Amino acid sequence: MERDDGKVLLYVDKHWVHDVTAAAFALLRQRNVAVHMPSRTFASPDHYIPTISRDMADIADPEKREMVEALRRDAASAGISLFGLDDPRQGIMHVLGPEQGLSLPGETVVCGDSHTSTHGAMGALAFGIGATEVAHVLATQTIWQHKPKTMRILVDGALGEGVTAKDVILAIIAKVGAAGANGHVIEYAGTTIESLTMEGRLTLCNMSIEAGARAGMIAPDETTFAYAKGRPHAPSGEAWERAVAQWRTLASDPGACFDQEVALDASEILPMVTWGTSPENALPITDRVPDPAQMPEPEKRAACERMLGHMGLVPGTRMTDIPIDRVFIGSCTNGRIEDLRNAASIVRGRKVADGVEAWVVPGSGLIKAQAEAEGIDQIFKSAGFQWRYAGCSMCLTTNGDMAAPGQRCVSTTNRNFVGRQGAGVRTHLASPLMAAAAAVTGRLTDVRTLIEKAEQT
Amino acid sequence: MKPFRPIDAVAVPLAQPNFDTDQIIPSRYLQKLRDNDFGIYLFRDLRFRKDGSENPDFVINKPAYRQGKVLVAERNFACGSSREHAVWALYDYGFQAVIAPSFGDIFFNNALKNGLLPIVLPYSTVVDLLAAVEALPGSHIRIDLKAQTVTAPDETETTHAFSIDPFSKHCLLNGIDELDYTLGYFDRIKEFERCHNKQADIRDCLS
Numbered sequence A: 001m002e003r004d005d006g007k008v009l010l011y012v013d014k015h016w017v018h019d020v021t022a023a024a025f026a027l028l029r030q031r032n033v034a035v036h037m038p039s040r041t042f043a044s045p046d047h048y049i050p051t052i053s054r055d056m057a058d059i060a061d062p063e064k065r066e067m068v069e070a071l072r073r074d075a076a077s078a079g080i081s082l083f084g085l086d087d088p089r090q091g092i093m094h095v096l097g098p099e100q101g102l103s104l105p106g107e108t109v110v111c112g113d114s115h116t117s118t119h120g121a122m123g124a125l126a127f128g129i130g131a132t133e134v135a136h137v138l139a140t141q142t143i144w145q146h147k148p149k150t151m152r153i154l155v156d157g158a159l160g161e162g163v164t165a166k167d168v169i170l171a172i173i174a175k176v177g178a179a180g181a182n183g184h185v186i187e188y189a190g191t192t193i194e195s196l197t198m199e200g201r202l203t204l205c206n207m208s209i210e211a212g213a214r215a216g217m218i219a220p221d222e223t224t225f226a227y228a229k230g231r232p233h234a235p236s237g238e239a240w241e242r243a244v245a246q247w248r249t250l251a252s253d254p255g256a257c258f259d260q261e262v263a264l265d266a267s268e269i270l271p272m273v274t275w276g277t278s279p280e281n282a283l284p285i286t287d288r289v290p291d292p293a294q295m296p297e298p299e300k301r302a303a304c305e306r307m308l309g310h311m312g313l314v315p316g317t318r319m320t321d322i323p324i325d326r327v328f329i330g331s332c333t334n335g336r337i338e339d340l341r342n343a344a345s346i347v348r349g350r351k352v353a354d355g356v357e358a359w360v361v362p363g364s365g366l367i368k369a370q371a372e373a374e375g376i377d378q379i380f381k382s383a384g385f386q387w388r389y390a391g392c393s394m395c396l397t398t399n400g401d402m403a404a405p406g407q408r409c410v411s412t413t414n415r416n417f418v419g420r421q422g423a424g425v426r427t428h429l430a431s432p433l434m435a436a437a438a439a440v441t442g443r444l445t446d447v448r449t450l451i452e453k454a455e456q457t
Numbered sequence B: 001m002k003p004f005r006p007i008d009a010v011a012v013p014l015a016q017p018n019f020d021t022d023q024i025i026p027s028r029y030l031q032k033l034r035d036n037d038f039g040i041y042l043f044r045d046l047r048f049r050k051d052g053s054e055n056p057d058f059v060i061n062k063p064a065y066r067q068g069k070v071l072v073a074e075r076n077f078a079c080g081s082s083r084e085h086a087v088w089a090l091y092d093y094g095f096q097a098v099i100a101p102s103f104g105d106i107f108f109n110n111a112l113k114n115g116l117l118p119i120v121l122p123y124s125t126v127v128d129l130l131a132a133v134e135a136l137p138g139s140h141i142r143i144d145l146k147a148q149t150v151t152a153p154d155e156t157e158t159t160h161a162f163s164i165d166p167f168s169k170h171c172l173l174n175g176i177d178e179l180d181y182t183l184g185y186f187d188r189i190k191e192f193e194r195c196h197n198k199q200a201d202i203r204d205c206l207s
Helices: A022-031 A062-078 A093-099 A114-122 A131-140 A165-176 A191-195 A198-211 A222-228 A237-247 A298-311 A337-347 A365-373 A376-383 A432-441 A447-456 B085-093 B105-112 B123-135 B166-174 B178-183 B186-197
Strands: A008-011 A014-017 A041-043 A108-111 A125-128 A142-145 A149-156 A184-189 A215-217 A260-265 A272-274 A282-284 A326-330 A357-361 A408-411 A426-429 B007-014 B070-073 B097-100 B117-120 B140-144 B149-151 B159-161
Touching: A008 B186, A014 A062, A014 A093, A014 A131, A022 A062, A022 A131, A041 A062, A041 A093, A093 A108, A093 A114, A093 A198, A093 A365, A108 A114, A108 A131, A114 A125, A114 A198, A114 A215, A114 A222, A125 A215, A131 A142, A131 B105, A131 B178, A142 B178, A149 A165, A149 A191, A165 A198, A165 A260, A165 A272, A165 A282, A165 A432, A184 A191, A184 A198, A198 A215, A198 A222, A198 A337, A222 A237, A326 A337, A326 A432, A337 A365, A337 A376, A337 A432, A337 A447, A357 A376, A365 A376, A408 A432, A432 A447, B007 B123, B070 B123, B070 B140, B085 B105, B097 B123, B105 B117, B105 B166, B178 B186
Parallel strands: A014 A041, A014 A108, A108 A125, A149 A184, A149 A260, A184 A215, A326 A357, A326 A408, A408 A426, B007 B070, B070 B097, B097 B117
Antiparallel strands: A008 A142, A272 A282, A272 A426, B007 B140, B140 B149, B149 B159
16 A cells, blocks of 8 residues: 555564553553554563563562563553563563564564664564554554665675674774665675674664664575574474575565665774764774864864763774773674674683673573573683673663763673763773673773684683 | 644754764653653753753753754754654653754654654755854744745745655644554455465565
């Protein structure tokens, strides 16, 4: 169906609701409209839950506890499947969707959360929506959308040692800018992208929104199929064969035209870290803090000065000379098993530096269990890391997990906005490898120096 | 949603690019339900000092801008989170329109659904408007949604045309929401759904 403004009505295959969705359910009750298709909606509390335990009593703020309770009530009364706090599968929605085989190629996936773009790594069209739109989806299982503009980001070549999907996406955002892909859906393509694991692809698509794109996607291929196969909600048997045959037809045609094309050479991407308060403020760890005095445009100079003021950084300082106080490894960006394995490979045999507080918060209960089965938790714990339960945690601090004013935190999350990790906190976004390196040295560190050392000994 | 009326009101300049949703409303207020007055949380950490007193240097606390109803912002305004609370905070405070060269996509949609008019104008036009409202604090910008025009606050009274999709314009002007409209097509949605649920090729389900 198409409206006279050019918007078309999209059917929503999968809809995720979480513990900031109470307002949308309230809107439905107000209108006396029922949830239309509960079997296509899935719920998991992730924003307000504690990460020190699975105990509701550990949510000190009654208003926040009520958000988790409300999700349980709303899901139960509508007949929506809930991955509740007492469910071993509970986790961050954008980790759960792919993990449970609920986000599949060719599907439409929406959620009242901007990082829904993550699911696009499966070859789905997945994007974040607001509360009014969530209510609309609950009531009708549909959403009105403009046909978006398209941007293809081609990354070709082999990634260097210590360079991961997180570095690739930070390099992309630094290149196209935080608004560079506004109004677009990104397709990531090229040999580098094809070589990425599913975990890496999920990290890449997760941060599409930080370049302004509501959705980012990757053509489904053998890596996608191998990841999806056997997952609880993925088709099986004959239905699987049929599905894969159909999924193979989804990729963009050769020679397809895009509204914008961007190309990066993978061999030029170094381990990245942010210096400012927008994800576009990313640079190689070998670089120095930018100098606003060198910026010809007054608007950029003013923005840079403001950001450096907040970040407490002096222009010209080597990035590797910046001491840190906190490390956070987790989130829908980098809380998957490969991320934890990567970080553990650096932490193994080392200790968290004096004065640094370092946390690991797995993306889901199943990832936590898998890491424990592999002994990864022991590596972190014996190094002095806190090993916690799954949730959004310090990515946006809604559950009270946060750093103290003035602290500097290296974080594997997606946003370095002012106050995102607590009032007055200074966030540096980086990969799990880089976060682990900072944890053991106590300063921003080029992880490659630690990898080489590990090889020599 | 209240019908959108023509505006002739004080314009507030906010000349920071990439002004994100977390600055509009910090995440610690996301558990508040819609029946709260979100206006008090708007720009919370910029508008108030740690002791809770007003920060006199922040633009909306300056006497000339206190009655502001139009926000003139920079590129990529309200990028980041999908939190509709960002719109609620601006709207409850009293803002009726935001003018910027570009917006975060999700915020833009959320605004239209809550009676807050997001207006995209060319960068150079917005820079001129920002300069004008900074030069003449307390001056008025006029917005006529029906005519799709913004009139500058200075003596030139230059009028700028803006575009908006006709559906959103209709909804805003008449204070109606999309859900009722879609529910009018519920039978067609269910018909599609019956076909789609059989796992048929989706292209065969589109009538």
